[in-house]
Amino acid sequence: xxxxxxxxxxxxxxxxxxxxxxxxxxxxxxxxxxxxxxxxxxxxxxxxxxxxxxxxxxxxxxxxxxxxxxxxxxxxxxxxxxxxxxxxxxxxxxxxxxxxxxxxxxxxxxxxxxxxxxxxxxxxxxxxxxxxxxxxxxxxxxxxxxxxxxxxxxxxxxxxxxxxxxxxxxxxxxxxxxxxxxxxxxxxxxxxxxxxxxxxxxxxxxxxxxxxxxxxxxxxxxxxxxxxxxxxxxxxxxxxxxxxxxxxxxxxxxxxxxxxxxxxxxxxxxxxxxxxxxxxxxxxxxxxxxxxxxxxxxxxxxxxxxxxxxxxxxxxxxxxxxxxxxxxxxxxxxxxxxxxxxxxxxxxxxxxxxxxxxxxxxxxxxxxxxxxxxxxxxxxxxxxxxxxxxxxxxxxxxxxxxxxxxxxxxxxxxxxxxxxxxxxxxxxxxxxxxxxxxxxxxxxxxxxxxxxxxxxxxxxxxxxxxxxxxxxxxxxxxxxxxxxxxxxxxxxxxxxxxxxxxxxxxxxxxxxxxxxxxxxxxxxxxxxxxxxxxxxxxxxxxxxxxxxxxxxxxxxxxxxxxxxxxxxxxxxxxxxxxxxxxxxxxxxxxxxxxxxx
Amino acid sequence: xxxxxxxxxxxxxxxxxxxxxxxxxxxxxxxxxxxxxxxxxxxxxxxxxxxxxxxxxxxxxxxxxxxxxxxxxxxxxxxxxxxxxxxxxxx
Numbered sequence: 001x002x003x004x005x006x007x008x009x010x011x012x013x014x015x016x017x018x019x020x021x022x023x024x025x026x027x028x029x030x031x032x033x034x035x036x037x038x039x040x041x042x043x044x045x046x047x048x049x050x051x052x053x054x055x056x057x058x059x060x061x062x063x064x065x066x067x068x069x070x071x072x073x074x075x076x077x078x079x080x081x082x083x084x085x086x087x088x089x090x091x092x093x094x095x096x097x098x099x100x101x102x103x104x105x106x107x108x109x110x111x112x113x114x115x116x117x118x119x120x121x122x123x124x125x126x127x128x129x130x131x132x133x134x135x136x137x138x139x140x141x142x143x144x145x146x147x148x149x150x151x152x153x154x155x156x157x158x159x160x161x162x163x164x165x166x167x168x169x170x171x172x173x174x175x176x177x178x179x180x181x182x183x184x185x186x187x188x189x190x191x192x193x194x195x196x197x198x199x200x201x202x203x204x205x206x207x208x209x210x211x212x213x214x215x216x217x218x219x220x221x222x223x224x225x226x227x228x229x230x231x232x233x234x235x236x237x238x239x240x241x242x243x244x245x246x247x248x249x250x251x252x253x254x255x256x257x258x259x260x261x262x263x264x265x266x267x268x269x270x271x272x273x274x275x276x277x278x279x280x281x282x283x284x285x286x287x288x289x290x291x292x293x294x295x296x297x298x299x300x301x302x303x304x305x306x307x308x309x310x311x312x313x314x315x316x317x318x319x320x321x322x323x324x325x326x327x328x329x330x331x332x333x334x335x336x337x338x339x340x341x342x343x344x345x346x347x348x349x350x351x352x353x354x355x356x357x358x359x360x361x362x363x364x365x366x367x368x369x370x371x372x373x374x375x376x377x378x379x380x381x382x383x384x385x386x387x388x389x390x391x392x393x394x395x396x397x398x399x400x401x402x403x404x405x406x407x408x409x410x411x412x413x414x415x416x417x418x419x420x421x422x423x424x425x426x427x428x429x430x431x432x433x434x435x436x437x438x439x440x441x442x443x444x445x446x447x448x449x450x451x452x453x454x455x456x457x458x459x460x461x462x463x464x465x466x467x468x469x470x471x472x473x474x475x476x477x478x479x480x481x482x483x484x485x486x487x488x489x490x491x492x493x494x495x496x497x498x499x500x501x502x503x504x505x506x507x508x509x510x511x512x513x514x515x516x517x518x519x520x521x522x523x524x525x526x527x528x529x530x531x532x533x534x535x536x537x538x539x540x541x542x543x544x545x546x547x548x549x550x551x552x553x554x555x556x557x558x559x560x561x562x563x564x565x566x567x568x569x570x571x572x573x574x575x576x577x578x579x580x581x582x583x584x585x586x587x588x589x590x591x592x593x594x595x596x597x
Numbered sequence: 598x599x600x601x602x603x604x605x606x607x608x609x610x611x612x613x614x615x616x617x618x619x620x621x622x623x624x625x626x627x628x629x630x631x632x633x634x635x636x637x638x639x640x641x642x643x644x645x646x647x648x649x650x651x652x653x654x655x656x657x658x659x660x661x662x663x664x665x666x667x668x669x670x671x672x673x674x675x676x677x678x679x680x681x682x683x684x685x686x687x688x
Contacts, residue, residue, distance in 0.1 A: 088613035091620050091646040098647055124647060131653040133610065142613050143647070 012244045015217045017192070018590055019237035020203035021538050023212030024255045025190035026248070029228040029241075030168040031122065031221065032175070039151070040168055041227075042112040049110060053103050056113035059153035064093045066149070085142070092146045098124070114154055119227040121147040126225060169232055171224045175202045190214075190232040192239050194221045198520075198591040207517055210538040214239055216590075270544040271302035271339075275526070279552040283544060284342075284534040286512060290331045298537070303339025305534020306400070306460065306512045307332050309384070310348045319346070319380065325387035333395025340396040342437065342460065342510075342534075345374055345384055345413075347402040365474060370403035370439075375412050385420045389431055398435040400460050405444045407451040410436075414455065437508075441465035446494045453505035460534075461498060463513030467491050485568035486515060487575065487593065492528060492562055499529035510534050519546040520575065520592060523583075526552055527559025546586050554582060598665040599673055602635075607683035610655035613646070615684035620646045622679055628666025630676065635661055643676070 028041065044052055071086035092098060098120065105116040124143055168188050174195040188211060196202045196215030206213030212234035224230065224241055231240040231251050240247055271283050284305030285298045298304055312320045312328055320328065332341050349361070349369035361367035374381035391397055401413050414436060424431050438445065438452050441462035445452060449459070463486070468475050470490050473483045485491070495511070502509035510532040515521040517535030522543045525533070535543060558578045565571045572593040579587050605611055611619070623630045623643035630643035634652055636659070641648040643662075654660060664672050 084614040084617055087621070088617040088646060091617050095645050095647045097642075097645045124651075127651055131651075133653055133655045 010242045012247060013223065013241045015214075015220050015239045017214040017217040017220075017237050017239065018197065019212075019214050019234045020196070020198055021191075021206040021211060021213040021234055022541075023190070023232075023234045023538070024251060024258055025169060025212050025232045025234070026251055026255060027169040027189045027230055027232070029171045029224045029226055029230045030188075031224060031226045032170050032172040039114045039118045039226075041115040044106075044110045044112065046110070049107055052106050052113055055154070056102060056106065056117070056150075059113065059150050060093055060099065062153040063146070063149045064090055066153075067093065088142060089146050089149075092143065093150075114151060115227070117147060117150060117154075119225070122226045129222075169230050171221055171230070172202075173221045190234065192217055192220055192230070192232055194218055197594055198518075207514075207536055207539050210536055270300050270540050273544065273548050275547060275550060275552045275555075277551040277553055279526075280531065281526075281547050282510075282532040283540055283547075284510065284532065285540065286517075286534050286536050287332070287335065290328060290335065298335050298339070299337060301339075301537075301540055302532075303336045303396070304332060304341035305510050305532070307341060307343045308347065309343055310346045313346070313348065319383075322383045322387045325384060326390050329388055329391030329397065330394055333391055333397055336395055338396070340398055340435075342398045342400050342458075343388055344400040344402050344439065344460070345371065346380065347439075348373065365468070371401050371409050371413060372403070375409065375416075378416060381413065381416050382420050385417050386424060389421060389424055389434065390429065392432055392434060393430060398437060398457070400437045400439055400458075401456075402439045402462075403441055403465065404438045404452065405442055406448050407455055410438055410452055410455045439465075440498050442469045443494065446470075446498055449498050449501040450505065453501055453507050456507065458508035458510065459498060459502050461495060461509065461511045461513065461530075463491075463495070463511060463515040466494060466513070470494055486521060487524070487562070487571040488568040489563065489565050489571060492524070492559070492571070495525065495530075496528045496559075496563060503529060508532065517543060519543055520579065520587065522547060523550055523555050523579075524559050524562060524575065526550070527555035527557070527562075546583075549586055550583060558582070598663065599669050600661055600663045601673060601677065602659055602661050603677060603680045605654050605656055605658045605660065605680065608656055610658065611649060611652060613650065616646050616649040618684050619649060619676070619679060620644055622675060623672070626664075626666065626668050626672040626675070628664050628669045628672045630672060631663040633661040633663060635659060 030039070067086055067090045071083050071090065075083040101120045102113070102116045105111060105120055106113060109116070111119075121143060128143065169190045169192060170188055172191075172193050174193055175191070191202055191206050191211055191213040193202050193213075193215045194217050202213060202215050212232055214232055214234050214237050217239055220239060220241075228241055229243065231243050231247070233239070233251070233254075243251070272280070274280055282302045284303050285301045286306040286308070287298065287304055288308050288311045309325075309328075312325065329343060332343060335341070347370045349364040349367060368376060374384070385399070388397060388399060399417070401410060404410050404413075417434070417436065421431055435457040437458035437460055438456045439460050439462045440446060440449060440452070442465070446466075453459070464475070467473070467484065467486055467488070471483060471485065471488055473480050475484050499509055509530070511525050511530045512534040515525060516530075516533040517539030519542050522533060523546060526547060533543060558575070561574055561578070562571045565574060572595070576592050576595075579592055580589070607615060609615070620643065632641045632643055632649065632652060632654075633639070634654065639652055641652045643649065652660070662673060662676060666672070
């Protein structure tokens with residue numbers, strides 16, 4: 001297929017890439033670039049359309065007034081010659097080509113102004129991108145500036161509604177951490193990117209969110225326009241734009257079948273199985289949103305290994321009250337059925353919530369967050385623990401303390417928990433004992449793991465934070481991205497030591513975090529001594545697949561060689577060689593860590 | 598209707614600033630004013646900046662001005678002058 005010419009006729013075009021997180025989605029393209037705010041489509045009622053057009057016009061008028069002001073100032077301060085560019089921007093705001101098309105789109109497609117503006121401007125920008133003269137082509141950025149200005153003006157006014165988002169599929173060249181931070185994934189259905197491999201950020205985040213994702217699509221981004229119809233087949237690694245009626249129908253059938261299969265699937269025993277040499281493995285599920293389809297996965301694993309309770313506050317920025325929490329934890333118990341469910345106490349920083357913290361923290365990752373916040377503002381912990389105790393009567397709920405640095409944190413938390421327990425008993429509630437565990441995710445907790453082990457019932461290894469704190473690398477910071485090395489010998493040694501301690505002290509240890517859900521890493525973890533893993537639902541199958549087809553003794557051999565390596569590069573090279581030699585049937589080359597430049 | 602061929606002489610071509618001036622000038626006339634790129638089969642509305650920018654007229658490009666309306670003569674001479682002056686740009 002000729003990718004350069006297909007747009008004119010909009011005939012079907014397809015791309016092949018690497019499926020990194022399974023599923024099938026039929027949706028609309030949302031191009032994401034440069035970390036700008038993202039825009040979703042809202043379908044309007046007929047009665048709202050005129051209002052929406054007026055809202056758009058008002059935003060344009062506001063933008064124009066702003067530009068007039070900027071222009072006047074620029075004329076004074078820089079001279080008339082330099083102010084001309086603002087004149088060009090103002091003229092764009094008056095340009096019928098833009099305004100009429102946006103208004104026509106709002107009316108015809110019953111779309112919100114933001115979406116209409118984005119679709120129309122993307123079309124314009126696509127034409128500019130083809131201009132051969134460098135200088136003139138750059139003028140596309142002027143249009144982007146103007147569009148951005150209108151979007152800001154739109155956002156300043158009350159948006160029509162936030163209700164239905166149609167099926168947005170994020171299409172990007174690559175999704176760097178800084179860009180991903182700005183995206184609202186709760187309304188995204190799938191991800192398709194030009195770059196990336198199995199272990200790319202996109203892949204990791206997609207699996208974490210259980211979003212179907214295909215990466216390595218080369219030039220999809222350039223060819224896709226926001227609003228285009230797109231099919232993402234993240235089972236086969238295929239992506240279609242402008243699918244023909246036939247393809248479309250075939251995929252509707254496939255997608256429907258997937259849903260039915262999921263709903264009627266016999267509970268496969270993925271939660272509990274053995275390696276080839278008979279070592280028992282447990283897989284558990286991480287959950288965040290408490291939605292129904294998470295429950296289906298939980299049912300086929302060994303319960304919930306990590307429930308991130310801070311997701312309860314992400315909607316409003318305030319903490320839920322005791323009753324709201326109680327309802328949520330009941331839901332957790334219900335999803336887990338008869339299986340255990342580990343609820344991790346709020347893992348948030350003081351900057352995220354409206355507790356009385358007047359000072360802005362300069363370094364929130366090392367600041368008043370997680371258990372520290374709950375110990376400082378005791379009412380947060382007390383409220384949460386009461387809700388948990390109450391819900392625990394209806395299921396096997398356990399508690400995980402986030403980011404403890406030593407045994408003192410654990411003891412303080414346990415004392416508060418005990419006090420609330422006594423208070424509930426005094427008020428006549430029937431209370432069961434809670435199993436309490438500690439997240440081991442900072443180096444000081446690793447080094448004192450033997451002491452902590454005597455105070456808790458289990459360890460949860462949070463590998464994401466453990467890597468961040470062990471290597472002193474902020475994983476949200478693009479500048480230090482090269483230093484974020486999952487397979488760093490220091491990280492592996494920390495995990496190995498912690499697992500050894502747990503084994504010696506006879507307490508349960510569950511590895512959570514991204515590592516557990518990534519097949520390559522899961523095998524390394526197995527070799528380091530891990531027997532229990534907790535991961536996002538979408539990773540259960542693939543991790544089950546590899547762990548049930550390797551021997552623990554071989555994994556151990558490889559892992560112990562890794563521990564002897566000098567650098568992360570050496571470990572990755574070793575992993576590539578060993579995995580290729582031993583398990584080439586289980587790991588495609590692109591699923592192994594790729595060499596860095 | 599009157600037409601006239603002119604050449605873009607200013608260094609940066611019909612870029613945003615130049616196009617802005619052209620739109621301002623063209624908008625003062627009642628006539629319909631179009632610019633055609635003879636080599637690329639493209640037509641732009643001189644009163645639309647986005648349309649003009651899409652012509653991608655670099656220095657040396659020949660354009661045909663097509664004007665129709667009650668004030669077409671004044672419009673043509675005014676616009677012609679703008680092009681000749683290179684949009685006030687120092688070349």
